[in-house]
Amino acid sequence: MYSIEELANDFRELGIRAADTVMLHASVRAVGEVAGGPDHIHLALKSVLTPEGTLMMYASCPRYYDELGRGNLTAEQEREIREKLPAFDPLTARSDHATTGPSSNS
Secondary structure, X not given: OEOHHHHHHHHHHOOOOOOOEEEEOOOHHHHOOEOOOOHHHHHHHHHHHOOOOEEEEOOOOOOOHHHOOOOOOOHHHHHHXXXXXXXXXXXXXXXXXXXXXXXXXX
């Protein structure tokens, strides 16, 4: 099991330094068990980058959201998706709302 401190040290060993810009997309399963859960992976990286650094992360939509209106689904499939899937809600989406945005540096 990895601690947040061990993960931060591993990021430093990879050459990541304060004020760097890093794009993170990780397989949590490949990382292994993390004390505190998978959110501690990006928290460890943010601690290395410091507030002067920039952490970019891939954000995706749940399955089917991007498929609506593209002609890849039948009319029946699109109707069912529109009926059953909730609308995107930025207040409940997993993100750090205080630092999310195009000019964010955290």
